[in-house]
Amino acid sequence: MSLSSALETGEVSRLPGRRDEDWRWTDLRGLLKALPPRSAGLPPEELEAGAFDALGDDIRILAGGAETQAVVVDEDVETTVVLRFLSRAATSLQASVTLHVGAGAKLTVYETYEGDGSAYVTNADLRFEIAVGASVERVVLASDGEEGILVSQAGVKLGAGSAFSQTIATTGARRQRLETTVEHPGAGAEVRLDGLYLLAGKRHADLTTTVRHLGVDGSTSQLTKGVVRDQSRGVFQGRIVVEPGADRTEARMGHHALVLSDRAEVDARPELLIHADDVQCAHGNTIGALDEEAIFYMEQRGLSEVMARALLIGAFVSEVADRLRAPGGRDVVQDWIAEHMEVAS
Amino acid sequence: MLKINNLHAKIDGKEILKGLTLEVPAGQVHAIMGPNGAGKSTLSYVLTGRTGYDVTGGSASLNGEDLLGLDASERATRGLFLSFQYPLEIAGVPALTFIRSALNAQRKARGEDEIKAPDFLKLARTQAAALKIDFDMLKRPLNVGFSGGEKKRMEIFQAAMLSPRFLILDETDSGLDIDALKIVSEGVNAMRSPERSMLVITHYQRLLDYIKPDRVHVLAGGRIVQSGGPELALELEREGYDKYARAA
Ligand SMILES: Nc1ncnc2c1ncn2[C@@H]1O[C@H](COP(=O)(O)OP(=O)(O)OP(=O)(O)O)[C@@H](O)[C@H]1O
Ligand SMILES: [Mg+2]
Numbered sequence: 163m164s165l166s167s168a169l170e171t172g173e174v175s176r177l178p179g180r181r182d183e184d185w186r187w188t189d190l191r192g193l194l195k196a197l198p199p200r201s202a203g204l205p206p207e208e209l210e211a212g213a214f215d216a217l218g219d220d221i222r223i224l225a226g227g228a229e230t231q232a233v234v235v236d237e238d239v240e241t242t243v244v245l246r247f248l249s250r251a252a253t254s255l256q257a258s259v260t261l262h263v264g265a266g267a268k269l270t271v272y273e274t275y276e277g278d279g280s281a282y283v284t285n286a287d288l289r290f291e292i293a294v295g296a297s298v299e300r301v302v303l304a305s306d307g308e309e310g311i312l313v314s315q316a317g318v319k320l321g322a323g324s325a326f327s328q329t330i331a332t333t334g335a336r337r338q339r340l341e342t343t344v345e346h347p348g349a350g351a352e353v354r355l356d357g358l359y360l361l362a363g364k365r366h367a368d369l370t371t372t373v374r375h376l377g378v379d380g381s382t383s384q385l386t387k388g389v390v391r392d393q394s395r396g397v398f399q400g401r402i403v404v405e406p407g408a409d410r411t412e413a414r415m416g417h418h419a420l421v422l423s424d425r426a427e428v429d430a431r432p433e434l435l436i437h438a439d440d441v442q443c444a445h446g447n448t449i450g451a452l453d454e455e456a457i458f459y460m461e462q463r464g465l466s467e468v469m470a471r472a473l474l475i476g477a478f479v480s481e482v483a484d485r486l487r488a489p490g491g492r493d494v495v496q497d498w499i500a501e502h503m504e505v506a507s
Numbered sequence: 508m509l510k511i512n513n514l515h516a517k518i519d520g521k522e523i524l525k526g527l528t529l530e531v532p533a534g535q536v537h538a539i540m541g542p543n544g545a546g547k548s549t550l551s552y553v554l555t556g557r558t559g560y561d562v563t564g565g566s567a568s569l570n571g572e573d574l575l576g577l578d579a580s581e582r583a584t585r586g587l588f589l590s591f592q593y594p595l596e597i598a599g600v601p602a603l604t605f606i607r608s609a610l611n612a613q614r615k616a617r618g619e620d621e622i623k624a625p626d627f628l629k630l631a632r633t634q635a636a637a638l639k640i641d642f643d644m645l646k647r648p649l650n651v652g653f654s655g656g657e658k659k660r661m662e663i664f665q666a667a668m669l670s671p672r673f674l675i676l677d678e679t680d681s682g683l684d685i686d687a688l689k690i691v692s693e694g695v696n697a698m699r700s701p702e703r704s705m706l707v708i709t710h711y712q713r714l715l716d717y718i719k720p721d722r723v724h725v726l727a728g729g730r731i732v733q734s735g736g737p738e739l740a741l742e743l744e745r746e747g748y749d750k751y752a753r754a755a
Contacts, residue, residue, distance in 0.1 A: 461579035463609035477599025
């Protein structure tokens, strides 16, 4: 049973947990013994400016107890939508957004999860319906509070020749799952699914993706990078399935993490399940530490140890920001990296 | 300038430097030669503050200031520079970005203003041209995929950019081709000045034909066992370290 149905029924005993294969590293059942009351929304005067507000044509606030919204982008229209999910004051939020993107349209979605310091529970469901030849770039910044619980699940359906590009950047939460499921038609459609986690304290973040290639000539490119310190825990589950007949699929998956302390942890499960011939698939997964020799070398040139570490970590993660296409979004993500580098180093 | 007195240092419980004494006055270039494993790189690491070494006795000072109590970046800020025997690769950080960060960190620590971007670029172009370094190479991550010789050349480029007061060159000549050896030596010689001293660690007399030392020392068994003028290097070239191996 999903978190969204638990929020609907108030029934927490069947939440996903340790024994569910796909949730074994993100246990909700063991954590959530009761659900906080529904949020009644946020008084407008408490609303501060969001990181992406200046870039949006249409800004949607999702803060009420149960929110359902639809974004419709007509054929060949180019637009930018900002979705702000606000979690506040020991409440729960269930929000659903459907985004219909017409043929040939171009949509940029900037999505933020903004939490306060309380123990809230937020569930967001997003559905992207992307028509033929349309393109969507989705940029997600998750800035949850350390007591917050967030599950965000996005389902993506793509038309022929369309493009879906995503970058998720997160500092984690008490427990946090950011999941994306893509039905890939092949047919010249292109998918990019990138992620970035910078975790400290006791925070947890889970970036899970599933891409199912259903037809010939599709491509998926994936790069996730993470840095964990203190007692934090990063989870990466990336699954790419190439169904029978989905020939000439090109899929590339990379997950690379730096573990900066003995008590921090990264759990990674990259999976390529290939049932077709003539495909080009590759994946790489590395988990390492900062190179202490390199740090001495940098200190010998006059950089303090803190600066040396920050420079190496920044170089490590900025590869993800560099892959962003929307220039405004790229700047915001780069600033976000710079801002969280101190925490991460 | 540099004064080392009766220095003892251990790594992993094993004593490598066993009472090393050496003085390099301002403006001078001294060479250190010695057999493999004698402790030459260890000396350069202990002086520059790499962690993992246990200094069990003796002292080392630069311009009268004790070095051993400072951390590595503080020593660098005081003007100590090591050209590494094996330079490290710094993934994802373009060479120029790295050098500018280092230069500004040093200036800041000394209470100076940051260098202005145009001034920095101008300096970088001049020094790169002198060392025949393709400017595009400076945009690549530092040392990543560079050849052995290119890395050594980049070390001297960094020295020229950071303008240290004391240079330690640890086998800067190894890996350099014949032309590069000449270019790099000229770069080093251009840095010679009455206010700057150098310690040149090498196995080959040939480097000392280009960079003429004031003194030559033999390091064997963790100590300086012999010192002399430039002619000592020629003698070592002929006779090897046999007699010092026995002495050590
Ligand atoms: N971690 C370590 N534990 C034990 N011995 C070590 C350690 N690191 C270095 N040594 C030893 O210290 C000795 C001195 O090494 P060093 O690198 O200083 O020699 P060197 O004089 O620079 O030699 P070369 O001419 O080959 O560069 C060597 O015998 C080496 O094996
Ligand atoms: Mg050596």
